[in-house]
Every structure is written in structure tokens, then in C-alpha cells.
Amino acid sequence: MTTMTASTGRAGAPPGPRLPAPVAPLLDRIRAGREFGANVYSTVDVLWVLYDRILRITPATVDDPERDRFLLSKGHAVAGYYAVLAAKGFVPLDWLDDQGGPASRLGDHPDRLLVPGVEIGSGSLGHGLGLGVGTALGLRAQGLLTPRVYVLLGDAELDEGSNHEAIAYAGATGLANLTAVVVDNSSATHGWPGGAAARFTVNGWTAATVDGRDHDALHTALTGQDNHRPHVVVAVVDSGE
Numbered sequence: 001m002t003t004m005t006a007s008t009g010r011a012g013a014p015p016g017p018r019l020p021a022p023v024a025p026l027l028d029r030i031r032a033g034r035e036f037g038a039n040v041y042s043t044v045d046v047l048w049v050l051y052d053r054i055l056r057i058t059p060a061t062v063d064d065p066e067r068d069r070f071l072l073s074k075g076h077a078v079a080g081y082y083a084v085l086a087a088k089g090f091v092p093l094d095w096l097d098d099q100g101g102p103a104s105r106l107g108d109h110p111d112r113l114l115v116p117g118v119e120i121g122s123g124s125l126g127h128g129l130g131l132g133v134g135t136a137l138g139l140r141a142q143g144l145l146t147p148r149v150y151v152l153l154g155d156a157e158l159d160e161g162s163n164h165e166a167i168a169y170a171g172a173t174g175l176a177n178l179t180a181v182v183v184d185n186s187s188a189t190h191g192w193p194g195g196a197a198a199r200f201t202v203n204g205w206t207a208a209t210v211d212g213r214d215h216d217a218l219h220t221a222l223t224g225q226d227n228h229r230p231h232v233v234v235a236v237v238d239s240g241e
Helices: 025-030 044-054 075-087 091-098 128-141 157-160 160-172 196-201 215-222
Strands: 004-006 018-020 070-071 151-156 178-184 206-211 231-236
Touching: 004 070, 018 044, 018 206, 025 075, 025 091, 025 160, 025 178, 044 075, 044 151, 044 178, 044 215, 070 215, 075 091, 075 206, 128 160, 151 157, 157 178, 160 178, 160 196, 178 196, 196 206, 196 231, 206 215, 215 231
Parallel strands: 070 151, 151 178, 178 231, 206 231
Antiparallel strands: 004 018
């Protein structure tokens, strides 16, 4: 399992969530005295496992048609995403020092035209899974059967009707190359009877619910597709994260 280290937090505050060792100093470099909330810290472990152990993409293959696609629907959690991209060599480390600045490529939401390796620009929540469905359909239509599409969402996004439609359509059409990852920190307004995974399984998806900090459990869940149906991994983290 990847070595973890505690985030430093503000002076006098208790340590924040324990983060993957390669990512922690880079995220702190982006933070530069600012405060990050649960939206950022809740995603870092999932992002690291995806880029370190799952996704078939490197800085040299960002335009390869056979690459896996990762779509960050939870775009306001972008600081952790940038730290992981920098740790894996997609972006220069010095870009981290001006994240969100007027001349920076690293905006407060990712921009696919400015950041190598980013597949979509994000904004309002609730659109990433629909874009993932379209991407998965496009790959299938082109005969590209090896690449997989991974979409990272927050649990509150499931309140959006656009995601309900995407979930239902993906299940009905058997988009086996699509995997959704829902980071569940109990921030959804409405929730779902039986937990977040039930929202997908009722529409024909396979599902796994795991500890969102356990890298081995995340890896097992993220590789648990049956190759016949879309798959969802619900990564549960503490509600304070």
C-alpha cells in the first residue's frame, strides 16, 4: 500500500486527512496558506489510486486513441487533481505555484485546452457522467474496445436529474467500458434508500462500496468490472472530509 503522510493544515490546527506521500507536498505547495475543504481532501486517495495503479495513460500518451479516459465531474476539487497530475509528470511542478492566478493554466476548474491530460472542462456539477456516457459510446462506435472511461463524482451530484438520466441510459445500453466513482462524504441533500450504490444497481450496474481511504480496497473495486455492464465504485469517507 502507498505510504501515507498527514497534511500540515493551518498553524495550530490538528493534522488533516492522511494523504499519499507523493501527493502531500505538492498539494501543500498549491495550498500556499489557503484553506482547502472536504471537497478536495475527500478525493485525493481515489485520484492517486487511479493514476498510480489503474489508468492506462502517461504524459506520452495523452493523445493516444487507445488511452483510458478520466473525467473529473467534481471539478471544484481540482487542487488534488493537479497535485496528482504533477506527481505523475503531466504538468510541470512550477505550475503549482500559481494555481488560480490570472496567468495560470491551472484554473479553479480544469480546462482541457490548457492542462495536459485533462479530458473535459468542468463547471456546474452534474454534467460529468453524461459526458462520460457520450465518451464511452463514442469509443464503442469507433471500435475502440480496450479503453475504459472513468468518471469521478461527488455524492451530492447524484441529486442532479442529469445524472439520473445518465445512470439509466448507461445501464440500459450496457456500457461496459464505463466506470463511475462516487466519493461519498454524506453531503447529498436527498440521499438514496440503501445507499448511493443502490441508485446504480437498480438500473443494471454492478457496484462496490469501499473505504475511500483504503488503497488496496479501491484498487480491487476499480478493477471489479464484469465487462458486460457499467460499474460504480462508491468510495466512502468521513462526513468531515
